[in-house]
Amino acid sequence: MVRSSAFASRLLAATGVLLLAACSSAPAPAGSSEAGSTFVVATAGEPDTLNPVLNFGVDGASLIFDGLVTRDVKNTLVPALAVELPVVSADGRTVTAKLRDGVTFHDGSPLTAADVVFTYRAVLDPKVDSTLRSDLEMLTSVTAPDPATVVFTLRYAYAPFLQRLTLGVVPAQLLSGQDINKAAFNRKPIGTGPYRVESWTTGDRLVLAANDTYWGGKPANRKLIVAFVADDNVRAQRMRAGEFDAAELPPKLAAAFDTAAGYTVQRVPTADYRGVMLPLGHPVTGDLAVRKALAVGVDRSAMVTGVLAGAGEPAYGPIPPTSEYADPSPAGKPSADTATATALLDAAGWAPGADGIRARAGQQAAFTLMYPAGDSLRKELALAVTADARKIGIKVSPEGLTWDAIDTRITKDALLMGFGTPYDPDFVSYKLFGSQFAGQGYFNPGSYRSPVADKALQDGRDQADPAKRRAAYATFQQQLAADAPWVFLTYLQHTYVVKDGITGVSPRVEAHEHDVANSLWWNINTWTRQ
Structure with missing residues (x-):
């Protein structure tokens, strides 16, 4: 769940837009060394840090750092800082990685196994405020028997461990002995990636310069500027004004460029879902009949058409249709079925009042639905849920709030949330729906507890056999559909507008989190202009 400091950015009152000093919309003179050498992209989200240990770009494609492995255009794992995919022992508890020769950090210092060891030990260090620590709870030790070899020892076999090795590696010599939580490195880091940080102006832009000694080959362009523009409409206006190469x-705003000359709209498939998290401790949403009535009563197809302008598909669970672990059976659940929804409520004793709102034992069928005030898409989805719920006699009160305000109420009130990963179902679902994480902030805020779901989630991470993993996640998805702790609404397509004449754009299935890292520009070091 991204909570971005970019929402603190402000517009200049005199112009209504915030112009980038380094990115005039006027093209460089033909034949000049600057022509075509800089790409400017725009996103709503801004990271809080640029340190992978503190959760920046941990799934790869951060552009500044590399992990031992990375993902290609099909999201298949391929070697990065490791010369080949790390080797897993027969018992699944030892993983050995051999480093690529000749890799250097941006400051020219060589990458060694000691840097990899330091990176992972820093994540495990309880003094470091890393949200990744629970992701590596299976890791007991990381050692470097020689400068080119890293050995990971696991407490137990963990099927998707290699996918955790996308974590960007940081240089030990620059962070050893420091308070990593407050290190200057977090804003001006040194990595091994295709770009180095030139400057970062909070609320405005991040400027990245080409790393000409990049082990993967010299970038095809000299500079990348990432503009942070929180307001969707302003971002669209500036794209139309020619300030950005991609945004x-x-x-709905992207669709307006379909008929505009000089632009291409990219609709990228994702694992990024939106849904209503329903707290089980609430007197209304804690009732199974209410939750199931909402799950069958909402009109997902109308949301895809009306709210997403067709850029998405209905969602019935947290594992995306693009995943090999997706269970097709939840997709057969009814949607916009008011007859079934009202029958469920009738049977549970929720009777309509004079105003059409149902009640039971003096409790009105009403609850608040929070959404982040700055997110126009979630607002529209919240309003659609409100309208659909009213049709079956449930009163939903949508409320746009700051993230700070949401934090204080997340275990008590429903929330329009977003999550999702295309990589492995364990990555998000284990924390989001596991009983052991109940009530722990954004991990399992609704306090969902199910022994069946817990066992299935555990089996999914314990089993190396793909068939057994598929069976485990099918059980999990079916149990989740039966309990309805969330009302899943839609899977999004992430929509981008790109200027014509740019080559090398290669969309791939994206995760929920995408801004500087893991966006359409994941491979922008290979982009060129015609």
Whole structure:
């Protein structure tokens, strides 16, 4: 769940837009060394840090750092800092990685196994405020028997461990002995990636310069500027004004560029879902009949058409249709079925009042639905849920709030949330729906508890056999559909507008989190202009 400091950015009152000093919309003179050498992209989200240990770009494609492995255009794991995919022992508890020769950090210092060891030990250090620590709870030790070899020892076999090795590696010599939580490195880091940080102006832009000694080959362009523009409409206006080469936009705003000359709209498939988290401790949403009535009563197809402008598909669970672990059976659940929804409520004793709102034992069928006030897409989805719920006699009160305000109420009130990963179902679902994480902030805020789901989630991470993993996640998805702790609404397509004449754009299935890292520009070091 991204909570971005970019929402603190402000517009200049005199112009209504915040112009980038280094990115005039006027093209460089033909034949000049600057022509075509800089790409400017725009996103709503801004990271809080640029340190992978503190959760920046941990799934790869951060552009500044590399992990031992990375993902290609099909999200298949391929070697990065490791010369080949790390080797897993027969018992699944030892993983050995051999480093690529000749890799250097941006400051020219060589990458060694000691840097990899330091990176992972820093994540495990309880003094470091890393949200990744629970992701590596299976890791007991990381050692370097020689400068080119790293050995990971696991407490137990963990099927998707290699996918955790996308974590960007940081240089030990620059962070050893420091308070990593407050290190200057977090804003001006040194990595091994295709770009180095030139400057970062909070609320405005991040400027990245080409790393000409990049082990993967010299970038095809000299500079990348990432503009942070929180307001969707302003971002669209500036894209139309020619300030950006590519911009992330909500579906409706992106659709307006379909008929505009000089632009291409990229609709990228994702694992990024939106849904209503329903707290089980609430007197209304804690009732199974209410939750199931909402799950069958909402009109997902109308949301895809009306809210997403067609850029998405209905969602019935947290594992995306693009995943080999997706269970097709939840997709057969009814949607916009008011007859079934009202029958469920009738049977549970929720009777309609004079105003059409149901009640039971003096409790009105009403609850608040929170959403982040700055997110126009979630607002529209919240309003759609409100309208659909009213049709079956449930009163939903949508409320746009700051993230700080949401934090204080997340275990008590429903929330329009977003999550999702295309990589492995364990990555998000284990924390989001596991009983052991109940009530722990954004991990399992609704306090969902199910022994069946818990066992299935555990089996999914314990089993190396793909068939057994598929069976485990099918059980999990079916149990989740039966309990309905969330009302899943839609899977999004992430929509971007790109200027014509740019080559090398290669969309791949994206995760929920995408801004500087893991966006359409994951491979922008290979982009060129015609």
